[in-house]
Amino acid sequence: MDHYLDLKLLPDPEFAATQLMSALFAKLHRGLVELGSTAIGISFPDGDSAGHGFGQRLRLHGSAAALDQLLAGNWLKGMRDHVQLGELAVVPANAQHRRLRRVQVDSNPERLRRRAIKRHGLTEEQARQRIPDHAGKTTALPFIDLRSQSSGQRFRLFIAQGPLQTNPQPGTFNAYGLSHEATVPWF
Template sequence: MDHYIDIRLRPDPDFPAPILMGALYSKLHRALVELAADDIGISLPAHNTGVQARHPGETLRVHGAADRIETLLATGWLKGMRDHAEVGEVFPVPDNAVHRTVRRRQFKTNADRLRRRRMRRHNESETEVIEAIPESIEKRVTLPFIQVRSSSTGQRFSLFIEHGPKQDTPEQGRFNSYGLSSSATVPWF
């Protein structure tokens, strides 16, 4: 993780930034799957948190070795996004960078959906599932998210992204096909 590239969304009157970020990130996901890349990570340096401001920001930062980032760029995965994004140069990570994990978080946020699922799976009555799953189970998620389409299932879903605490030393490890890891860190600056 000694190099990075920033991809910044351009303002667009027809498409809001979260929609464009979803398209950009979905394309990156497909490219990482194609490359079988487990050594490329991402971060969202301008993300916002909070119930009312769960926005990924306008910058997608891709981290990795310089040659791996160049290989990724050579796949042409940005085709169709060039009008909507500015692709920066591949730069070395600043010496003073700290590190943090960037990982996926999943939440059980909808009590009604959980109840319907339990009724189907366990053949329980509505009364039984209301007792088992109270309204208080719902969580108010404050993390930024991106709407993506899975390359394996084709389903669209909200990918909630959590930036872990800052730490002084990097942790080596593998990244998934979304450029996320619960243990490996990326530089943060």
């Protein structure tokens, strides 16, 4: 994690920043899947952890070779008019570190009922009694709206930012650039 690259959203009168960030993130996800990389992490240096969004920048972290390999792919196709691509740069020596991880929230009572019917052999009425409409969990975490490539269904990818740390933690990143063990530089 010695290099980084910023992708800054450009203002667009037709699309909200949240829509553009979701589109950019979906393209990055497909690029990471295609590359098969577990060595690239992400951060949102302009965002906050109080659920108010991710801001205008998506920062990619990794080695110079890993980031160059990602950029050599065609994953930014269709987004180049909406994104300002920064220069590959070295992480500042005094950077702190932070873990960004996915948090899955069972927020849809209807989906929970379908799962209970399938897994526990309940009738629809039994599932409705066991899981009332207000049973879905909520969270104030910021999220990105995505569409599953396999099922075509829309879902929210909730992202939690851990506390700042002095020392980096090694590990691998998933195809969203998130990790339960590894940290990314935070500056």
